[in-house]
Amino acid sequence: VSIGTVTSQLLYEIGGPEYFGPDVTTRFDTIELEQVEKDRVRMYGIQGEPPPSTLKVCINRSGGFRNDVNICLTGLDIEAKAALVEEAFWASSPYGPDDYAQATTRLMRTDCEDPASNEEAVAILKISVKDPDQSKVGRAFSNGIGDLALATIPGFFGVGGGPGNGRPFGVYEPACISAATVPQEVVVLGGEARTVSSVIPPAEVSVTPTPGPQATAPGGPTRRVPLGVVYGSRSGDKGGNANLGVFARSDEAWAWLDAFLSTEKLQELLPETASMQVDRHPLPALRSLNFLIHGLLEEGVAASTRQDGQAKSLGEWLRARVVEIPEALLP
Known part of the structure; x- marks a missing residue:
């Protein structure tokens, strides 16, 4: 247990500095951490505000049916091979991309230069469709991959099984309802349930964010x-x-990060986010930045066509990007 592991958990699946709960709004921009001994971190200074007047509810509805084909492209000229295969795939299909509620194509460049193994030579072309009509996303869509295997590019093969039927998917929709419509119950020893009145304080509470360290980013x-x-x-x-x-x-390191990693720089480092709304939330007392990227996961994990529909790997992708960092900060 360290300041790093605690910070990591605090940053997990949050939005802005206000963390809304049914009985309090926790201000994450007031949290301070101190390593007091091995595997023990003190968390202190935390302030709160009254909760919002609403409660969040989750609505899961049927989104229709979806299907994917994953075509492996091997060796040289990956971009040209992808363009040829995609064109040939749709030419052999009874439907075109515009005939579906949604059709997406992703070229995943998992291949490496001068590959030392067969796997390192392979990129994946993923074509995904969604539609209310199951028959359109079933074999009518996926059978085309078999017709192309010996008729297009050398080294063509697929992953994830052969042609298959469409499968249903769900869509996540959050909504808010008035907290006044939801009674709060407390169950005490013996099993008695008691309805309690609101604990929201009658007056507004003023919270001032905790300032971060007053360090200067190193030059050189x-x-x-x-x-x-x-x-x-x-x-x-x-x-x-x-x-x-x-x-x-x-x-x-915090002083340098705060100056370097703007919203624009994040979108430059993660090009998939360039066209999306990105909110930047500094948390100076935690020496942290939190970015909320709107729409990256489409309609939620059950409907996302991304390889990582929960964005668990997004941070590690950013950490792998190469940038110019002052040598004074390097370990």
């Missing part, structure tokens, strides 16, 4: 290294949105 020579050599991260899903928290382990 820099070196191109992965961001994760110096910084930690934690990411996850919030419905169709993804959160990505990044934290520093020293005051000087």
Whole structure:
């Protein structure tokens, strides 16, 4: 248990600094941490505000049916092979992309230069469709992969099984209802249930965010290294949105991170987010930044066509990006 592991957990699946609960709004921008001994971290200074007047409810509805084909492209000229296979796939299909409620194509560049193994030479072209009509997303869609195997590019093969039928998927929809419509019950020893009145304080509570360390980012020579050599991260899903928290382990590293990692820089490092709304929330007392990326996960994990529909790996992707970091911060 360290300041790093506690910070990581605090950054998991949050949005802004206000963390809403049914009886309190916790202000994460007031939390302070202290390592008091091995495997023991003190958390202190935490302030709160009255809870919101609403409660969050989760609605899961049927979204229709979906299907995917995963086509492996091997060796050289991956982009050209992907374009040829995609064109040939739709030419052989009884339906086109516009005939579906949603059709997406992703080229996953898992291949490496000068591959030392067969697997390192392979990229994956994933074509996904969704529609209310199960017959359109079933064999009518997926059978085309078999017709192309010996008629298009060399080295063509698939992963994830052969042609299959469409499968149902759910859509996550959050909503809010008035807290006044939901009674609060407390069950005491003996099994008696008591309805309690609201514990919301009658007056507004003023909370001032806790300032962060007053360090200065170091200057001097820099070196191109992965961001994760110096910084930690934690990411996850919030419905169709993804959160990505990044934290520093020293005051000087925090000063550099806060100045360097703007919303625009994050979108540059993670190009898939470039067209999306991204909210940036500094948490200086935790030496952390939290980013909320709207719509990255489409309609939630059950409906997402991304390889990682819960954004668990998003932070590790960011940590793998190579940037210029002051040598004074390197371990």
